[in-house]
Amino acid sequence: xxxxxxxxxxxxxxxxxxxxxxxxxxxxxxxxxxxxxxxxxxxxxxxxxxxxxxxxxxxxxxxxxxxxxxxxxxxxxxxxxxxxxxxxxxxxxxxxxxxxxxxxxxxxxxxxxxxxxxxxxxxxxxxxxxxxxxxxxxxxxxxxxxxxxxxxxxxxxxxxxxxxxxxxxxxxxxxxxxxxxxxxxxxxxxxxxxxxxxxxxxxxxxxxxxxxxxxxxxxxxxxxxxxxxxxxxxxxxxxxxxxxxxxxxxxxxxxxxxxxxxxxxxxxxxxxxxxxxxxxxxxxxxxxxxxxxxxxxxxxxxxxxxxxxxxxxxxxxxxxxxxxxxxxxxxxxxxxxxxxxxxxxxxxxxxxxxxxxxxxxxxxxxxxxxxxxxxxxxxxxxxxxxxxxxxxxxxxxxxxxxxxxxxxxxxxxxxxxxxxxxxxxxxxx
Numbered sequence: 041x042x043x044x045x046x047x048x049x050x051x052x053x054x055x056x057x058x059x060x061x062x063x064x065x066x067x068x069x070x071x072x073x074x075x076x077x078x079x080x081x082x083x084x085x086x087x088x089x090x091x092x093x094x095x096x097x098x099x100x101x102x103x104x105x106x107x108x109x110x111x112x113x114x115x116x117x118x119x120x121x122x123x124x125x126x127x128x129x130x131x132x133x134x135x136x137x138x139x140x141x142x143x144x145x146x147x148x149x150x151x152x153x154x155x156x157x158x159x160x161x162x163x164x165x166x167x168x169x170x171x172x173x174x175x176x177x178x179x180x181x182x183x184x185x186x187x188x189x190x191x192x193x194x195x196x197x198x199x200x201x202x203x204x205x206x207x208x209x210x211x212x213x214x215x216x217x218x219x220x221x222x223x224x225x226x227x228x229x230x231x232x233x234x235x236x237x238x239x240x241x242x243x244x245x246x247x248x249x250x251x252x253x254x255x256x257x258x259x260x261x262x263x264x265x266x267x268x269x270x271x272x273x274x275x276x277x278x279x280x281x282x283x284x285x286x287x288x289x290x291x292x293x294x295x296x297x298x299x300x301x302x303x304x305x306x307x308x309x310x311x312x313x314x315x316x317x318x319x320x321x322x323x324x325x326x327x328x329x330x331x332x333x334x335x336x337x338x339x340x341x342x343x344x345x346x347x348x349x350x351x352x353x354x355x356x357x358x359x360x361x362x363x364x365x366x367x368x369x370x371x372x373x374x375x376x377x378x379x380x381x382x383x384x385x386x387x388x389x390x391x392x393x394x395x396x397x398x399x400x401x402x403x404x405x406x407x408x409x410x411x412x413x414x415x416x417x418x419x420x421x422x423x424x425x426x427x428x429x430x431x432x433x434x435x436x437x438x439x440x441x442x443x444x445x446x447x448x449x450x451x452x453x454x455x456x457x458x459x460x461x462x463x464x465x466x467x468x469x
Contacts, residue, residue, distance in 0.1 A: 069269035071188050074261060078184045079177060081262035088169075088176040095169035099162040105155040108147040113330070115140050136339055142330020149324055149348075154317035157310045164307035171300035178296065178469045180260070185460035185469075187257040192271050193453035194246070194253035200445045201246040204239040208438065212236050215431075224431075231431040235438055242442070274456060281400065284393050287466045291389050292382060295467035301381050305374040312367035318360040321352045389465040396462045399455035406448040413437075413444035 079085060119135035148155070215232040218224040251266075258266045292298065327346040332339055353360065420437035423429030463469040 066268040066270050068272060070272045071185065071274050074184050074188050074257070075181050077261045078180050082180045082260075083262060085173070085176050085180055088173045092166065092169040092173055095162070095166040099159065099166050102155065102158040102162045105148055105151075105158075108145055110143060110145045112143045113141070115142075116334075137334075137336050138332055138339055139334040140330050140332040140343070142328055142343070144326065144328040146324060146326045148322065151322040152317060152320035154314050154320065154322075157314035157317060161307045161310035161314060164303050164310060168300045168303040168307060171296045171303065174296035175300060178464055178467075181469050182460060182464040183260045184257075186457055187253070187260040188271065189274075189453045189457045189460070191250070191253040191257045191269075192273065193450055194249045195271070196449040196453070197446055198243075198246040198250050200442065200449055201239065201243040204438075204442050204445075205236070205243050208232070208236040208239045211434075211438075228431040231435050235435050238439075239442070276403075276452065276455070277459065281393065281396055281462075284390065287389055287393060287462075288386055290468065291385055291466045295385055298378075298381060298385060298467075301374070301378045305371065305378050308367070308371040308374045312364065312371045315360075315364040315367040318363065319353055321350055323348070323350050325349070385465065389462075392458065392462040392465040396455070396458040399451070399458040402447075402451045403455055406444070406451040410441075410444040410448040413441040417441045 116139040117135055118137050122134075124134050212229070212232045212235075215224055215229050219226060219229045254268055255266050257269070261267075325346065325348050327344075329342075329344040331342045333341070335341070417437040417440070420429055420434045424431065424434045460469065
């Protein structure tokens with residue numbers, strides 16, 4: 041064996057190794073597995089979870105007013121002999137040279153319900169944020185279902201396109217042989233080539249649609265890179281569509297976005313009450329104590345004091361009325377948003393129910409259409425072979441069959457997509 045032959049063998053072995061690596065079958069993926077991957081990985085869902093966690097912290101912030109606060113102080117001062125602060129205040133306090141350590145403790149006694157309303161408003165806001173996680177989850181699942189069935193549909197259309205190219209290539213070869221034998225004209229061959237070119241264009245578009253469908257599926261799964269999967273077919277449900285009034289009752293009662301909006305309205309009402317309570321007095325206590333290791337007379341070596349403070353709002357340039365009015369207007373706006381959301385959900389649910397019903401009816405109609413198109417093509421081919429039909433008749437029959445195959449193939453996945461949309465609109469996805 042010479043060196044050139046050895047080199048060829050090495051290249052062939054290496055090439056076969058790389059082919060085996062890149063020719064690995066894509067992983068299998070069911071719809072349930074796709075939904076689980078999306079729930080685990082999708083950034084939108086993670087974002088909603090972080091927002092819900094942040095909303096819980098707001099409740100802790102508002103509840104902190106119930107607890108005492110404390111802080112330590114280290115203070116040193118140097119002043120001129122017998123100096124006083126003579127500007128910037130109504131009194132003239134004396135400043136003593138000193139250094140002191142101490143701490144201060146304060147506690148709100150009551151603000152007559154404002155803190156309670158603030159805590160309740162933030163707690164309801166946290167509940168609404170928790171519901172928004174469910175809203176986002178259902179939106180992500182709907183996106184996954186659409187992308188999954190869309191990819192299955194694109195693959196099915198690709199198979200139709202490949203079969204169409206193969207069949208029309210066979211027709212071209214047959215017409216070419218007949219044209220060489222002077223049994224068919226060059227016009228027939230030209231029509232056959234046109235049909236083949238149209239089939240190849242359909243194939244190119246179908247291949248592009250498959251890539252686009254898997255790009256959409258990868259994005260729906262929360263993947264940063266496009267991935268290919270061997271998708272598993274989902275059986276068509278045999279149960280009929282539920283009654284529309286039943287779906288409306290279910291959606292109005294259970295849709296997570298509606299529940300979230302109801303809670304948001306309640307939270308805005310409680311916040312409006314809290315803003316109303318700004319006019320109420322606040323009662324608090326304060327205590328300070330410490331030592332003064334470096335001082336001058338008449339300061340003592342230690343100090344301690346306590347007091348009660350009552351703040352009574354009198355006038356602040358209409359700030360409190362404006363804040364209360366703002367909060368009340370926002371609460372009214374949230375109530376109108378709730379009403380608008382209910383109306384929109386009923387409308388979208390009706391549209392989804394009608395679309396699913398129409399998609400169900402299309403299943404039988406497209407199947408009948410395909411049967412008739414196959415029959416018409418068989419008759420056209422037979423007439424053409426016998427010389428009773430023209431190439432135009434055969435071409436039209438081929439075109440009708442291709443359209444019928446695509447319609448019949450798409451009808452199944454369109455129906456499954458519409459069922460997913462209906463489940464989403466009804467709040468049962």
